[in-house]
Amino acid sequence: MxxxxxxxxxxxxxxxxxxxxxxxxxxxxxxxxxxxxxxxxxxxxxxxxxxxxxxxxxxxxxxxxxxxxxxxxxxxxTYKLGIAFTDWFGHGHRYFHPFGICGSINGLDLFHFWMKHRIEGQATEAYTDYSLQSLLADEAKGPRQHGADSPIMRTGTYAFHxxxxxxxxxxxxxxxxxxxxxxxxxxxxxxxxxxxxxxxxxxxxxxxxxxxxxxxxxxxxxxxxxxxxxxxxxxxGRYLLCDRAVVMPLPREDDPLPYTRSTALDAGWMWQIPLSTRTGNGYVYSSQHASPDQAAQALIDRADLRRARSADPRHLKMRIxxxxxxxxxxxxxxxxxxxxxxxxxxxxxxxxxxxxxxxxxxxxxxxxxxxxxxxxxxxxxxxxxxxRDFIVLHYVLTDRVEPFWRDARSVAIPDTLQDSLDAYEMDGRMHLTHSDIFSETNHHFILAGNGRLPRRPTARVDFTPLQPIVPVLRQIREQNRAMAASLPSHRALIAAINANP
Structure with missing residues (x-):
């Protein structure tokens, strides 16, 4: 042989x-x-x-x-259940992009039925109000008990910092x-x-x-x-203007949150990533709209790094x-x-x-x-x-007035994204050419979170009576609340994991 x-x-x-x-x-x-x-x-x-x-x-x-x-x-x-976007659409506005789905009815994403409820039933709930991950993030809960399984663990709809x-x-x-x-x-x-x-x-x-x-x-x-x-x-670079980042750590927060924070600043956005030992902070920005010194100072001021600064700013160039x-x-x-x-x-x-x-x-x-x-x-x-298209989507929805944000939403929109947005405007379906990472549901979280809604629900949902849908929507929220009540705080879960080598 x-x-x-x-x-x-x-x-x-x-x-x-x-x-x-x-x-x-x-x-x-x-x-x-x-x-x-x-x-x-x-x-x-x-x-x-x-x-x-x-x-x-x-x-x-x-x-x-x-x-x-x-x-x-x-x-x-630490665990990550999604991303909180603060001040992206405008100052004081917040929306959440959770992992997983909110649910489905008859093979269609819950988004379309939520839309029908909004239009016909004058419901005020946000689309993410039906997301278990969003509820857990709001309540700073972990996705499981220590040493135990959970629906989120079985579906793998969680991630990590x-x-x-x-x-x-x-x-x-x-x-x-x-x-x-x-x-x-x-x-x-x-x-x-x-x-x-x-x-x-x-x-x-x-x-x-x-x-x-x-x-x-x-x-x-x-x-x-x-x-x-x-x-x-x-x-x-013609699609995405941010080409620099400045990074600084912060000592660990007392209560590490189970989600990433993205906060819009004048020339870009700031991330805050909670680890079990410290909090990562960085400012992604456009060098055409802020200098390295201006960006570092903005990060220091916004993240309150003057209080407990543990390192000097580190500047990075990004090739997009x-x-x-x-x-x-x-x-x-x-x-x-x-x-x-x-x-x-x-x-x-x-x-x-x-x-x-x-x-x-x-x-x-x-x-x-x-x-x-x-x-x-x-x-x-x-x-x-x-x-690329999914990131561009975040910028074109903004209503901020600073020069960077005006320029960022005025970029040339890739044809693939424009075709999906045109389809969405009609009845909420995206007709995505590729969906390896970001499904229609992910797009719905971003679009609905920024108040961009289609003209009507998709036809199959439009023909469905509203009356039997409302109890299903109510049941989803009740199930999520029951699940959240059974889970520990994220802080307690991370402490238990680190206490049991």
């Missing part, structure tokens, strides 16, 4: 992207005879911010067979314990074979790493995908857009090397995760790999465009 020769996968760059790639891909490839090596510079530190996630991370943790409590303790994690640096370290320990080789070094040269593929990288000290497949996790630089293979960057093709020849870009859309809806880790899942689904087989690469690139391009 002929033994299959060992093949080499080389990951260039560490951080969240690199170590997610190493730990996840190793689980699939080690049994196929692949050796994974991750090489990173010893001089490039991580940003180390608190990071928010979306429910797909639950799928990743379960695929990796991680104990959720252990993961949460290691990563200073986590320390990104600690998450990378956790994954590093898992990956290296399972056979991933870890090296420090600087890429000094890239050698290509006669067909144009990457054959090996020189990492200094007389060391050369040969590889069959390379993963570029070198951030915006794109050392392999762009500098070596020449894949272009498609800039989306995506690769022309994230997979070129034998190199796949993952993380910032692949693309970046501002972190308003916490999609950064999800985009890394989906890149890895799609790579496994389309892994090179040695036969017509060009078709596999093309399939991967189509899916990733559509995914980035879906995120």
């Amino acid at each position: 002929t033994q299959t020769p060992r093949r080499n996968l080389v990951i260039v760059g560490g951080g969240t992207a690199g170590w997610m790639a190493a730990s996840y891909l190793n689980r699939f490839l080690v049994r196929k005879g692949w050796q994974i090596t991750l090489v990173e510079s010893p001089d490039i530190g991580t940003i180390g911010v608190g990071e928010a996630t979306i429910p797909s991370l639950v799928r990743f943790l379960r695929a990796m067979d991680f104990d959720e409590d252990v993961f949460m303790r290691r990563c200073a994690a 986590l320390d990104a640096g600690a998450f990378a370290q956790f994954l590093k320990e898992v990956a290296t314990a399972e056979g991933v080789r870890h090296l420090f070094g600087e890429v000094r040269a890239v050698r290509r074979d006669p067909w144009g593929d990457i054959a090996a990288i020189d990492i200094g000290g007389g060391r050369e790493l040969a590889g069959d497949l390379f993963i570029d996790c070198t951030g915006f630089r794109g050392l392999l995908i762009e500098e070596t293979l020449g894949d272009p960057w498609i800039d989306w 857009g995506r690769r022309g093709n994230g997979w070129v020849r034998n190199c796949v870009a993952v993380g910032l090397a692949s693309g970046f859309v501002e972190p308003l809806e916490s999609t950064g880790i999800h985009l890394i995760q989906r890149a890895l899942e799609l790579l496994v689904d389309n892994f090179p087989a040695g036969d017509r790999d060009d078709l596999l690469r093309a399939a991967y690139n189509r899916r990733m391009q559509a995914l980035y465009e879906e995120v």
Whole structure:
């Protein structure tokens, strides 16, 4: 029996992207005879911010067979049930984007029946008043009892706030314990074979790493995908104006809330992400509308960082857009090397995760790999465009009068988003071209939260009598209240998780 020769996968760059790639891909490839090596510079530190996630991370943790409590303790994690948007539509206005759905009737999202109730029954409840996650967020409740299951846990409709640096370290320990080789070094040269593929990288000290497949996790630089293979960057600055961020931590709040806060400021928006050890604060802004000093001062003033400042401001430049093709020849870009859309809806880790899942689904087989690469690139391009459109949606709905906000809502709207909005105006259906992350329900939360409602309910609902619908709506709210009453405070749940190593 002929033994299959060992093949080499080389990951260039560490951080969240690199170590997610190493730990996840190793689980699939080690049994196929692949050796994974991750090489990173010893001089490039991580940003180390608190990071928010979306429910797909639950799928990743379960695929990796991680104990959720252990993961949460290691990563200073708290639960996230959605995002609260304050002052986005105008000063004093607040709406909530929860995870999960509010419910469905006869196969249609509850939104359409809620709309009918609003129109015909003069109901005053908000659409999110039917969301269990929204109710739990309002009451600062956790999604489960400690050591017990719950409907939210079974459906996976929750996410986490986590320390990104600690998450990378956790994954590093898992990956290296399972056979991933870890090296420090600087890429000094890239050698290509006669067909144009990457054959090996020189990492200094007389060391050369040969590889069959390379993963570029070198951030915006794109050392392999762009500098070596020449894949272009498609800039989306005409759609999204925020291109800078300033970051500062704050000591932990006494009561970490189970949701992310996004507060609109004069030239962008501020995030507040509660971890179990501290609170992450950052201001995402447009450099055309505020200077770095102005942005830092606005963050300090708004987050009250003068009271307990634990670090100096850290300034970051953001490159908004995506690769022309994230997979070129034998190199796949993952993380910032692949693309970046501002972190308003916490999609950064999800985009890394989906890149890895799609790579496994389309892994090179040695036969017509060009078709596999093309399939991967189509899916990733559509995914980035879906995120872009959803973020643009938040800006075009605003009614704020500051120059940044006037400019942000006056951007060119992508055709894909405009077509969906035109359909929504008629009867509330979005007719989405792609829906990998953000379904019609997600769009309904944002549109209804900003007071943008369609002209009428969809026809099937319009033909349905209102009388039998009202008790169903009432029952949903009663069930949610009963569930909320049975759950502990988020603070108590996080304390219990961290008290039981």
